[in-house]
Structures are given as C-alpha cells and as structure tokens.
Amino acid sequence: MSASFLVATSASGAPAIPSVAQPPAAPHEHAHGYGGAQDDAEHRAQDLVGVPLHEIEKKTAENAARIERQTGRRPGRAEVRASVADADPGVSGQWSSVVDTTVVPVFTAVLPNGKVLIWDSVGDNAAEDYPTHDFTRAMVWNPADDTEKRVDLQGTNLFCAGFSHLADGNILVAGGNANAQLAGTLRTYVFNWRTETWTRGTDMAAARWYPSVTRMANGEEVIIGGGPATAEVYQTNGAIRQLPNFTKYNARLYPFMISRPDTQLGLFGPYNTGWTVTTAGNAAITGTANRDGITRDYGSFATYDIGKTLVVGGGSITEDGVAKRPTRTAVILDANKGLVPTVTTTGAMSTGRRQHNATVLADGSVLVTGGLTSAAVNGGVDLDAAVTTAELWNPVTGQWTVLSAAERIRQYHSTAALLPDGRVMTGGGGICGGCMTAGYLEKNVEYFSPPYLFKKDGSGDPAARPVITGGPATVGIGAAFTLTSPQAADIRKVGLVAPADVTHSVDQGQRYIPLKYSVSGTTLTVTGPPTGGVAPPGWYMLFVTDAAGVPSVARMVQVAKAPTPLMSPLKNSTGKCVDIPQSALTARTYLQTYTCNNTKAQSLTRFTDNTLRVFGMCADVPSSNFVNGQRIWQFGCNGTGAQRWQFGADGTVRPVSKTTLCLAAAANTNAAQVKIVTCTGAALQKWTW
Incomplete structure (x- = not known):
C-alpha cells in the first residue's frame, strides 16, 4: 500500500515556511532501504572509532x-551568554552554572527514581595498554545534588548503541561498537535501575551500530537500523525475533x-x-509515504500530543x-487518521539547526537547545556556527520564542532530557x-529552568507550584484514577511524559500525553491514556x-497494559481466534x-473509541447493514457506527448501533465466517480477550 503525505498550509498566524531548494533524492537511499559505505566512512571519521577515550x-x-592561548577563548564556551544573562527568567528562562562530570553525556536515560543513566565510550584509565572496546564508561547521575555513581560495564563498548526503557523501567541497550573496523555488535544489555547493575541479554541476529529502539503497546521493543536491513523485536520474555517483512531501513x-x-510503529x-508497520508476528508494512522532501539528518523530533509529533x-x-545549512523549518505529523500521517507546516525556528535536541516539556510545549547553523565546514561540530540560545515552541500557536543562552556549546554527541522537577538537563x-x-x-552538564518555573512579575522569583499530594502507583489504559491536590480547582492540564532515551538528537522515549479529567473539591478524577499505542x-x-502555566513536580507512575491487552487475539469459547485471511492488507477483506x-x-487492537482494529483498519459492518447473518470485513476507520462495538461482561461483542446482534463465528472450524447474528448466548458468540 502506498500513499503520499498531504501537506497542508500552516496554522493561522504561523510564519511562512522558508524557501527551500532540495536535492533530487536522499543521498543514501538504496533498494533495500538506507545506508551504505558513505554512512560508515562519515561516522568512522567523526566518531574516532578505534581511538581510546x-x-x-x-x-x-x-x-x-x-x-x-591563540585566541583568548576556550573552545566550547559561548560568547553571547553575558548579553542574555540578566533577562527576566519569567520570560526567557534561566540556565544554571556548569557542573563537571566524569562521563561525557553522549547517551542519557532518565530513570524512574529521577536519577539519570549516562554513558559514553571506552574508559580513560592511565594504563596505555588498556583494551579499547571491551569496556564502557558509565555513571548514574543524581540531578538533585549533582552527585554520581560509576556503573561502568565490562565486556563491550556501548558507544553508538540504541536504547529504550522497558516496561519495568529498566533500560534495554542494543548494539554498540565492536572494533576499529566500525563493526557493530550483536549484544544486548539491560541496566537495572533499582540495583544499578548491568545484565547481558539475548544476542540479536545481526550486529548493529546506530540503531533505534522503540517500545510498543504490548511491551515489546522494536530494533531498526544500524547496518542490517531486517528489523528485530526484543520480546517481553527476553527472546529476540526477526521481522522479515520489514527490510526498508538499514x-x-x-x-x-x-x-x-x-x-x-511509525x-x-x-x-x-517513512513507513507504518505492524510489528506483530513477522511484521507487515501497512503504509508508505513521503514527509516533506527534506533529509533531516541530525534533526530532532518530539511527540507533544496524542499521535502528533513535531519534526x-x-x-x-x-x-x-x-x-x-540545516533547515529552520518544522512540520507536524498527525498519526490519528489513516495508515500514513498527515503533515502540516508549523512555525519555523529563528535559525536553522542540526545536532540540536528537541525536548518535550512538562506542559506539552517543546524546547530546542544547542546545535549549529551551518554544515559547510563540518556537519558535527563548528564552534563558530554555534547556537546557544534555546527556543520554545507553543503547540497552540505554532510559534517559536527565543529564550536565554547556555554557557556551553552543545553540538555533536550532546543530549538534553526533561527531569521530574520540570527542568531540562543538557550535557x-x-x-x-x-x-x-x-x-x-x-564533560559536564548544565540545567535549564523554563519560563514556566518563574513568576511573571519581573522579579525573577520562583513561581508557586501546584502540588500532587496523593495518587496511584499504577495507571490503566482508559481507566479512571484520582489525584489529590490543594490547587485542584486551578489545574488546567494533566499529562504524562515518558522519560528520555536520548542520543545523537534522537529521543526514542519522550512523549507528552494529555489526559482528560474532572475536578471536585481537592480531587481530580483522571482518565488513563486511550491506548497502549499512545x-x-x-x-x-x-x-x-x-492556570498560570506552572507545572507541579512530577509524580512517577507506572502505566500498565490494559486488563484486555492491546495487540491480542480475540478468541471464542471454541478456541478459535478472529483472523485476517492471509494477513491481507486490503480493505473489504x-x-x-x-x-x-x-x-x-x-x-x-481494541480502542477506547469502541473500535476493533488490525493493520490500521477497523472491523466494519458493510454499509451499516445491521441484519442477522451479515458478514464482517475490515475497512478504513471512518468514525461511523458501523465500526463501534460493545464488549460485554458476558463475553459478547455487539455493534453499538444494534445491541440485539452479537459477533459470532459461523462454525467451530478453521476459515469459518465471522458474522453478526441474533444474540442467543451460544458458545460461538462468546469471546475472550
């Protein structure tokens, strides 16, 4: 299935997108995806593979x-800091002083306890014969008091690995650097955030270097890129399977x-x-589309709302x-409708950037920090083309605001992550x-306090913050839960933010999820996220x-899989499951x-909008023909009553538009038709999830 992105005009009031001249094609596109010798050569030179740290x-x-000595200026120090240091932090935010670390924050993962796992590459011990690639320098950093604990890993170099949080809060790391020849590694490791220890996991089928890892609704982790074309999945039992039906990105x-x-997966x-991929089983590509004509290498992205991502x-x-030069443009991808996302332009930054980091904040806005404004000299580092001012994107207006400047230049191999206290740690x-x-x-960090943490009276004083005084440890998909706060009547947003897994301008973990809520006294009754995909x-x-735009300090909660898990079979009492013949991707199957x-x-996937979906399409009553014996097919989701189902405690699944009919199998044999029939309580009408 193939489609093109629909490019819409910018929101009202957003500046026009700058004029852009594009090359005819992406430089590394090949028949089986992207990659090749040019990528390897560029990264070998940039990353100094084979050189001890x-x-x-x-x-x-x-x-x-x-x-x-020659210039009077220390490399990495920003010269523009003094001109913005006295700005009102309620308008421009405020940067902290610089704090030295013993590990360069090249790879950064925020842990459930608010601490941060950081690693870089091979160690720098004094012995000149120190082995190069059987060691990784790592630490757990505590932003509360700027202390660290070294948690170095013996046995491999995790430089250029991919990583993501597991459902239990541990960090899965896939791949890394094997040797001076720039080979990737087959290895996976898991960092246990409670014990602060490393455990070797199952080896992948193919060695990877520069892959990404993404957590899915069923708790599985998808691993793509880094050399091999065939994607892989780290399963919830720790085993790894290949996805032979997705070989588009290497x-x-x-x-x-x-x-x-x-x-x-998007x-x-x-x-x-880009592609839309069903990652269950051996995978299936359900949509292919072009985004905006730009190869945005070393650009950044942030998911700031349900299904909406700023690139x-x-x-x-x-x-x-x-x-x-890097582009200053930005686009919004909306994955809420159809198999490919729609694309709209939004406001452009004041200057183009690459090697920057886009970080979703506690209120759903997006902060951009660091980067360089030119690729003419070096696409990874050019201190004369540094950007040290932060910029803030407002998702309501689509506009950017230039904020205060950091003391240090952050370019290649820098990171930025939102902390539970609402600050952003860069390093x-x-x-x-x-x-x-x-x-x-x-080899240091500094903290940025966004404007929302300060009073707006010009005093520069910290703002009074709302406080969450009570709440659950676990949140369910679509399930109601309560929070208590003395400021409940003044609350205007409730949202979840997934902790960061960031390196090389790419944060695979972060997302902001607004939640619906109501208020009574000091209690907020909140509805959990609509799906495990969200x-x-x-x-x-x-x-x-x-109401003043000031966020609380975060309460850490664990989002569970729904009691009726997503991406699961629908099985009737005779032991047969609803099935798409030959895994067909076509409507009207x-x-x-x-x-x-x-x-x-x-x-x-059972959605909280009462739809039942597979391959991005919905189980549908053809032409809304709610009659006894009507067969059910899959069709593009359209929001009509023909696609809404009621899941009863008695095991029945009924069309919302006519609840006297029940979903049923015609027989207890393979390839039996799935129909809606008059409800009788028969076994073929009873389903479990």
Whole structure:
C-alpha cells in the first residue's frame, strides 16, 4: 500500500515556511532501504572509532589549550551568554552554572527514581595498554545534588548503541561498537535501575551500530537500523525475533520512530520516506509515504500530543538562498487518521539547526537547545556556527520564542532530557574527529529552568507550584484514577511524559500525553491514556499544570497494559481466534476464525473509541447493514457506527448501533465466517480477550 503525505498550509498566524531548494533524492537511499559505505566512512571519521577515550581527551585538551592561548577563548564556551544573562527568567528562562562530570553525556536515560543513566565510550584509565572496546564508561547521575555513581560495564563498548526503557523501567541497550573496523555488535544489555547493575541479554541476529529502539503497546521493543536491513523485536520474555517483512531501513543513522495510537510503529525520518508497520508476528508494512522532501539528518523530533509529533531542523540544504545549512523549518505529523500521517507546516525556528535536541516539556510545549547553523565546514561540530540560545515552541500557536543562552556549546554527541522537577538537563558534546581538532570536549552538564518555573512579575522569583499530594502507583489504559491536590480547582492540564532515551538528537522515549479529567473539591478524577499505542507500558512522569502555566513536580507512575491487552487475539469459547485471511492488507477483506497462532493476522487492537482494529483498519459492518447473518470485513476507520462495538461482561461483542446482534463465528472450524447474528448466548458468540 502506498500513499503520499498531504501537506497542508500552516496554522493561522504561523510564519511562512522558508524557501527551500532540495536535492533530487536522499543521498543514501538504496533498494533495500538506507545506508551504505558513505554512512560508515562519515561516522568512522567523526566518531574516532578505534581511538581510546583517554587519547581523545589528551589530544582535545592540548588543542583546547593551544586555541585558548591563540585566541583568548576556550573552545566550547559561548560568547553571547553575558548579553542574555540578566533577562527576566519569567520570560526567557534561566540556565544554571556548569557542573563537571566524569562521563561525557553522549547517551542519557532518565530513570524512574529521577536519577539519570549516562554513558559514553571506552574508559580513560592511565594504563596505555588498556583494551579499547571491551569496556564502557558509565555513571548514574543524581540531578538533585549533582552527585554520581560509576556503573561502568565490562565486556563491550556501548558507544553508538540504541536504547529504550522497558516496561519495568529498566533500560534495554542494543548494539554498540565492536572494533576499529566500525563493526557493530550483536549484544544486548539491560541496566537495572533499582540495583544499578548491568545484565547481558539475548544476542540479536545481526550486529548493529546506530540503531533505534522503540517500545510498543504490548511491551515489546522494536530494533531498526544500524547496518542490517531486517528489523528485530526484543520480546517481553527476553527472546529476540526477526521481522522479515520489514527490510526498508538499514542506515547507520538513528531512525526517527515511535509507537502510534493505533499500536503500529511509525518510522518517519531522518530520510524523507517513512513507513507504518505492524510489528506483530513477522511484521507487515501497512503504509508508505513521503514527509516533506527534506533529509533531516541530525534533526530532532518530539511527540507533544496524542499521535502528533513535531519534526524540526536537521539536514544540509539550500535555504533562504544559502547552501549547506540545516533547515529552520518544522512540520507536524498527525498519526490519528489513516495508515500514513498527515503533515502540516508549523512555525519555523529563528535559525536553522542540526545536532540540536528537541525536548518535550512538562506542559506539552517543546524546547530546542544547542546545535549549529551551518554544515559547510563540518556537519558535527563548528564552534563558530554555534547556537546557544534555546527556543520554545507553543503547540497552540505554532510559534517559536527565543529564550536565554547556555554557557556551553552543545553540538555533536550532546543530549538534553526533561527531569521530574520540570527542568531540562543538557550535557555532553565532543568525542569526534572535528571535536578533537577544535579542542571541543564537554564533560559536564548544565540545567535549564523554563519560563514556566518563574513568576511573571519581573522579579525573577520562583513561581508557586501546584502540588500532587496523593495518587496511584499504577495507571490503566482508559481507566479512571484520582489525584489529590490543594490547587485542584486551578489545574488546567494533566499529562504524562515518558522519560528520555536520548542520543545523537534522537529521543526514542519522550512523549507528552494529555489526559482528560474532572475536578471536585481537592480531587481530580483522571482518565488513563486511550491506548497502549499512545502510552506503551512503563514508567511515566505525571504532571499537573495550573492556570498560570506552572507545572507541579512530577509524580512517577507506572502505566500498565490494559486488563484486555492491546495487540491480542480475540478468541471464542471454541478456541478459535478472529483472523485476517492471509494477513491481507486490503480493505473489504472478510474476517474469519482460525486456530489461534499468535501471528500478526490475529493481533487486534481494541480502542477506547469502541473500535476493533488490525493493520490500521477497523472491523466494519458493510454499509451499516445491521441484519442477522451479515458478514464482517475490515475497512478504513471512518468514525461511523458501523465500526463501534460493545464488549460485554458476558463475553459478547455487539455493534453499538444494534445491541440485539452479537459477533459470532459461523462454525467451530478453521476459515469459518465471522458474522453478526441474533444474540442467543451460544458458545460461538462468546469471546475472550
């Protein structure tokens, strides 16, 4: 199935998108996806593969000292800080002082206890014969008091690995750097956030370097890119299976991807072509589309609402008449309707950026930090083209606001992550060929407090914050729960934010999920996320935001799989499951029952809008013909009553528009027709999820 993105005009009041001249095609696109020798050569040069980190640090420090003697300026320090340091933090936010660390924050994962797992590459011990690639320098950082605990990993180098939170809050790491020849690794590791220890997991089928990992509605983790074309899935039991029906992306460049509301996987960057993928069983591509004509390498993205993702910056194009510059444009992808997302333009940043980080904040707005404004000299680091001011995107207006500037330059190998207290921790930069030449190595962090943390009276004083005084430890999909707050009557937003898993401008973990709620006294009654595609199972930061726009400190909660799990078979009492014949992706394919086999053809998603979906389509009563004996097919979801079902405690599944009829199998044999018939209580009309 193929389609093109629908590109709409910008929202009212948004500035026009800058003029952009595009190359005819993405530079690394091949028959089986993206990638190739050019990616490998570029990354080998940039990442100094094979060079021990102590040697990188030594050479970088020598170059930094030499440059400072010649110019009077230390590489990595921003010269514009003084001009914005006195700005009202209620308008421009406020940066902290710089805090040194013993590990460069190249890979950053926020843990459920508010601490942060950080690692970089091989160690820098004094011994000159220290093995290069059988060690990873890592630490657990505590932003509450700026202390650290080293948790170095022996046995492999996790540099250039992909990673994501598991449902229990532990961190799955896939791939890494094997040797000086730039080979990836087959290995996976799990970091236990409670014990702060590493455990080796199941090996993948193929070695990966620069893959991405994304958590799905059923708790599985999809691994794509990094060299091999065939995607893989880390299952909830720790085993790994291949997805032979998705071989479209093999680039050694972290793909942009996230779980969609319909529980499928959306892959939408950095290259222009993207896919919608059902990851159950051996996978199926249900949609292919082009985004906006721009290869947004080292751009960034943030999912800021249900099914809505901001993609911003990146690339090396001709824009506003200037060649080899990253774009300042941004687009919104909406995956709530259809098998491919619709695309609309939104406001553009004040300047183009690449190597920046887009971070969703506690109120659903998006902060962009760091980066460089030109790819003409070096696409990874150019200290003369640094951007140190932050910019804030408002999802209501589509506009960007320039905020205050950081003290340190954050470019290649820098990260940014939202903390439970509402601040953003930025850090890192360096460990690359251009970085070493420029004397650029930032082994430190600094914190940005967004404007929402300050009073708006010009005093610069901290704002009074709403407080969550009570709430659950676990939140269910579509299930109601209560929060207590003395400021309940003043609350205007309740939202979940998934903790960060960020490296190389790509954060596979973060997303903001607004929740519906009502207020009575000091109690907020809140409805959980609508599907596991919106909120895959795991730990989240739960924020409330008041009428002044001030967020609370987050309460950490665990989102569980629904009691009737998503992406699961619908089985009747005779032991047969609703099935899509031959896993057909076409509309008007009639449903059948078949022996339950745990394949993608039987992985259905029950939505809180009462639809029943597979492959992004809905179980449908043809032409709303609610009569006894009518067969049921799959059809494009359209919001009509023909696609809404009532799941009863008695095991029946009934069309909402006519509840005297029940979903039923015509027989207890394979390939039996699925129909709606007059409800009789028969076994063929009883279903379990």
